[in-house]
Amino acid sequence: xxxxxxxxxxxxxxxxxxxxxxxxxxxxxxxxxxxxxxxxxxxxxxxxxxxxxxxxxxxxxxxxxxxxxxxxxxxxxxxxxxxxxxxxxxxxxxxxxxxxxxxxxxxxxxxxxxxxxxxxxxxxxxxxxxxxxxxxxxxxxxxxxxxxxxxxxxxxxxxxxxxxxxxxxxxxxxxxxxxxxxxxxxxxxxxxxxxxxxxxxxxxxxxxxxxxxxxxxxxxxxxxxxxxxxxxxxxxxxxxxxxxxxxxxxxxxxxxxxxxxxxxxxxxxxxxxxxxxxxxxxxxxxxxxxxxxxxxxxxxxxxxxxxxxxxxxxxxxxxxxxxxxxxxxxxxxxxxxxxxxxxxxxxxxxxxxxxxxxxxxxxxxxxxxxxxxxxxxxxxxxxxxxxxxxxxxxxxxxxxxxxxxxxx
Numbered sequence: 172x173x174x175x176x177x178x179x180x181x182x183x184x185x186x187x188x189x190x191x192x193x194x195x196x197x198x199x200x201x202x203x204x205x206x207x208x209x210x211x212x213x214x215x216x217x218x219x220x221x222x223x224x225x226x227x228x229x230x231x232x233x234x235x236x237x238x239x240x241x242x243x244x245x246x247x248x249x250x251x252x253x254x255x256x257x258x259x260x261x262x263x264x265x266x267x268x269x270x271x272x273x274x275x276x277x278x279x280x281x282x283x284x285x286x287x288x289x290x291x292x293x294x295x296x297x298x299x300x301x302x303x304x305x306x307x308x309x310x311x312x313x314x315x316x317x318x319x320x321x322x323x324x325x326x327x328x329x330x331x332x333x334x335x336x337x338x339x340x341x342x343x344x345x346x347x348x349x350x351x352x353x354x355x356x357x358x359x360x361x362x363x364x365x366x367x368x369x370x371x372x373x374x375x376x377x378x379x380x381x382x383x384x385x386x387x388x389x390x391x392x393x394x395x396x397x398x399x400x401x402x403x404x405x406x407x408x409x410x411x412x413x414x415x416x417x418x419x420x421x422x423x424x425x426x427x428x429x430x431x432x433x434x435x436x437x438x439x440x441x442x443x444x445x446x447x448x449x450x451x452x453x454x455x456x457x458x459x460x461x462x463x464x465x466x467x468x469x470x471x472x473x474x475x476x477x478x479x480x481x482x483x484x485x486x487x488x489x490x491x492x493x494x495x496x497x498x499x500x501x502x503x504x505x506x507x508x509x510x511x512x513x514x515x516x517x518x519x520x521x522x523x524x525x526x527x528x529x530x531x532x533x534x535x536x537x538x539x540x541x542x543x544x545x546x547x548x549x550x551x552x553x554x555x556x557x558x559x560x561x562x563x564x565x566x567x568x569x570x571x572x573x574x575x576x577x578x579x
Contacts (some may be wrong), residue, residue, distance in 0.1 A: 172544045175260070178483065187469040189544065189547055190544055190547065191221040191222075191223070192218060192219050192220065192221050192251045192543055192546045192547070193219065193220045193221035193541055193542060193543045193544065194221055194512070194541065194545050195221050195538075195541045196220045196221040196222040197221040197223075197448065199217070199221075199222040199223065199276040199277060199369070199491045200216065200217070200222070200225070200271075200274060200276050200277070200554045201217050201222045201223065201224045201275065201276065201277040201278070201279065202222050202225055202268075202271055202272065202275045202277070202278045202279070203224050203225060203226040203227060203252065203279055204227055204278065204279065204280040204281075204282070205279050205280060205281045206281065207281070207354075208248070208325070208351055208354040208358070209281055209309045209323075209325075209353075209354040209355070209358045209361075209385060210279055210280065210281035210309055210356070210361075211248040211249060211358070212248065212355050212357075212358025212359065212362075213279055213307065213309065213357075213358040213359070213361040213362045213365070214226075214252070214279050214352065214358075214362075215248055215250070215358075216359070216362035217277065217279075217311075217362065217365065218250065218251035218252050218357075219250070219251055219533075219534050219543040220534075220543050221543075222276075222277070223253070223543050224251065224252040224253065225252070225253050225254075225255050225271065225555070226252045226253065226254045226255070226546055226550065227251065227255050227256075227257050227259075228254055228256050228257070228552055228553065229256070229257075229258065229259070230256045230257070230258055230553070230579060231454065239267070240549065240551070241502050241523075241525035241526060243531075243550060246521075246523055246525070246526065246529065246531060246548075246549050247531045247532055248522060248549075249478075249549040249550070250531065250545050250547060250548060250549055251545065251547050251561060252545055252547065252549070252550055253550055253554070253555035253558070254550035254551065254552055254553055254554045254555055254556070255553065255555060255556050255559045255560075255579070256553035256556050256579050257556075257579055258392075258578050258579070259288075259290055259490050260568070260575055261576070261577070261578050263573060263576065263578040264428070264578045264579070265290075265291070265292075267560070267563070267573075267578070267579075268355050269297075269300070270293070271303060271559075271563070271570060272297045272300075272304070273300050273301050273474060274301075275301065275304060276303070276304070276305060276369070277304075277306075277307065277365055277369075278287070278297065278304065278305075278306045278307070279307045279309075279361065279365070280306075280307070280308055280309075280461065281308070281309040281310065283310065283311075283320070283322065284308070284310050284313075284314045287308070289398075293297060293481070294306040294308075294380040295434045298378060298380075301378070302376075302378060303372060303376060304341055304376065304378040304379060304383065305360045305365055305369060305372065305378045305379060305381065306363050306378065306379075306380050307364060307380075307381040307382075308381070308382050309358065309361050309375070309382075309383055309384065309385075309519075310323060310382075310384045310385075311323015311324070311327070311358050311384060311385050311386065312384050312385070312386045313382070313384045313386065313387065314382050314384075317453055318386075323384070323385045324385075325351035325352070325353045325354040325385060326351075326375065327348050327350065327385075328353035328354075328384075328385035328386050328388075328389045329347050329352065329353055329389060330347075331346065331386060331389075332353065332385075332386055332389030332390045332392075332393070333389070333390065333393055333396070333397070333444060334347075334348065334352070334353075334389055334392070334393065335347055335478070336395055336407075336408075336409070337393075337407050337408065337410070337415070338409065339409050339411065340409060340411035340412075341410065341411060342409075342410045343409070346409075350546060352389070352392065353385040353388055353389040353392075354385060355388075356388040356389065356391070357383050357385045357387070357388035359388075360383045360387075360391070361381060361383050361390050364381035364382075364383060365381055365535075366578070368381055372380075373383075376399065395416075400576060407567075408427070411413060413467065413471070414433070414435075416464075417433065417434070417435040418434070418460065418463045418464050418467050418470070419432065419434050419443075419463065419467065419470055419471060419474060420432065420433045420434055420435060420441060420503070422477050423471070423474050423478040424475050424478060424479045425478050425479060425481060425482055425483040425486055426479055426480060426481055426482050427482045428482075428483050428499075428500070429483070429500045430483050430486050430487065430497055430498070430500065431477060431497060431498050431499075431500055432474070432478075432490065432495065432496070432497045433495075433496040433497065434495065434496075435496070437459075437460065439494070439495055439496070439535045440460075440463075442493045442495050443490070443493070443495045445493065446489055446493040446495060448476070448492055449473065449476075449477055451473055452470075452473060455501070456469075457470055460545070483499050485495065485500075487499060498538055506531070515537075516533070517532060517533050517534075517535060518531075518532065518533065519531055519532070519533035519545050520545070521545045521548050522548060523548045523549070524548050524549070524550075524551055525549075528552075533545070543551040553579065556570075556579050557570055560573070560579070
């Protein structure tokens with residue numbers, strides 16, 4: 172993603188007070204107009220991999236942060252950024268924004284589709300003066316179409332996108348999943364689109380408009396469940412903790428808790444039978460995958476009778492030694508106490524300006540030549556306003572005047 176040698180410099184290349192979080196994207200300037208979760212999830216990918224991210228915030232509006240600045244949610248989402256307060260409803264504020272936009276490599280926004288057009292900060296307008304701009308938009312349902320004006324919310328997308336119809340136990344009604352998966356995946360898909368656009372720009376010297384939505388992201392994440400309908404006309408149903416097609420795969424009781432066991436394929440089934448050593452599993456009705464599917468209920472009862480006779484740790488040891496995938500079911504505190512999780516180092520240390528020494532979730536990607544560090548804690552509101560305006564060439568007197576007029 173190296174820039175051509177004749178690429179213009181930008182504001183982010185002037186400020187050198189803090190080293191970039193990574194060298195991977197250190198030459199890129201990103202303007203962050205996002206709020207709540209899907210947009211910040213996207214921008215976090217860019218910030219953690221070294222982009223100079225400027226979070227643009229309204230001087231007097233914290234309503235769309237998604238929680239208090241000192242809260243764990245904000246702290247986890249907004250590291251490695253600088254903060255600039257800017258009144259985009261004022262002429263002077265828009266002038267400053269346009270200066271930044273003319274230098275930016277990437278702009279990310281997740282307003283309702285009409286907002287950016289009303290403000291005059293849409294891709295078509297900004298790309299006239301910066302044709303190399305990569306502009307990413309995340310919406311609830313798409314930038315156009317019959318539902319484009321609807322407000323987007325993660326749980327709404329989970330329901331409309333089919334996820335809630337296949338989550339939960341049969342007969343208990345629709346169930347949301349325990350994370351805002353539509354928001355998170357929309358953010359990750361937007362980041363992926365930005366990376367693709369930057370790679371394309373290296374060849375064409377032309378930016379483009381990247382679009383995704385919570386609804387599109389949720390449908391894409393249905394994956395094989397969606398393919399069952401599209402290809403075979405089969406409407407997937409709720410299966411609770413049982414895997415819908417790989418049988419037996421699910422949650423089984425032990426003498427001190429529960430365990431996940433995944434018996435996928437005939438080879439693993441034979442290993443599993445050998446590990447349990449229960450002759451009842453040799454019955455003809457359990458011989459083949461299709462028959463096991465038909466008799467899943469009785470099979471699960473048999474497995475539970477076996478697994479409930481010993482503790483979770485012993486089953487994990489026995490089944491793993493037999494080559495049968497299995498694992499404990501952890502509460503969140505036990506996740507981060509797990510020796511493998513500690514080895515992977517995904518909990519990263521940070522000195523928060525509001526909370527002091529803290530830990531947040533790091534990047535789940537390990538690369539041989541690039542790393543993603545936590546170089547900046549989440550910024551205080553407007554913390555870098557003076558710094559950024561000085562980089563743009565404004566004088567201290569001009570900055571004081573901006574303050575007096577409520578521009579920043």
